[in-house]
Amino acid sequence: MINYTERISLLMEDIVARVPTLSFIDMRRVLVFARAGRTDAEGAYATCHCVCLPPSEPGYYFWRDRATGKLTRRSEWFVTKSPDVRIGNTPIDYMISFALPRFCDQQLSRSRKQVYYQGEPNWICKLDTIVHELYHIDPERPGIRRMERADGSYSANCHGQRFFEDVVGMVRQYVGSNPDPAVWDFLQYTHEELQARHDGIIGTTFRGFPSYPQRYTEVLDPQPQASEEMTDCRVEPVKVPRIETTFTEDDLVIREFLPGSSRQLVRKGKFQAA
């Protein structure tokens, strides 16, 4: 079997070692995991999730009377927090998820990336996606990279034209550095071809699949002192679903990804050696 998420992690290590713009990334603090995504369904190929953002400023929802402007109702104070994800003693800052088998079947000919990669092999669009996700990691502060506009201000849109062009430049830089084909050659194959070659495609997922660590809401306890206006109105509880907020390697499991479904594998030696 081929462990697809492990292969992507190893490829990312090679990319950050060869592409200076990405050399600040510590791959020990980046976790690659798989999500389900059928080839024939719409959706992202991959996503970069930041799990190192500090808690938000305390806030609350409120309602005002339209005529008098008086506060009529508000929620309890709450903050939003990042989940705590760590592997051994190492905290994870970013997680990058890949939709399987959709990512394996990405086609250059059906992508708008085509204009950048005329006449190049199909797998280049998968390499482009991998570099794209790494480029989302902000080098200066926790979070998703903000793109600077020509006038020096920051754009709220992290996907400007320059972002795509920078990614193409880094893909060329990586390929031009003559990486060992053993590191990237798995990108050449579709899901069906990998299935035939390796007798199965597996990847790391979270035990609660399809769920995975996400930012969550926490009600402040104790609640901050409120102004007079705020004590006069009705206070509604914030409904917080019971979810896991800390994750370790014990929450990771291996799943096999089939064309239209996936199944968790029981951890046995033979799967770890894939």
Ligand SMILES: [Zn+2]
């Ligand atoms: Zn993106």
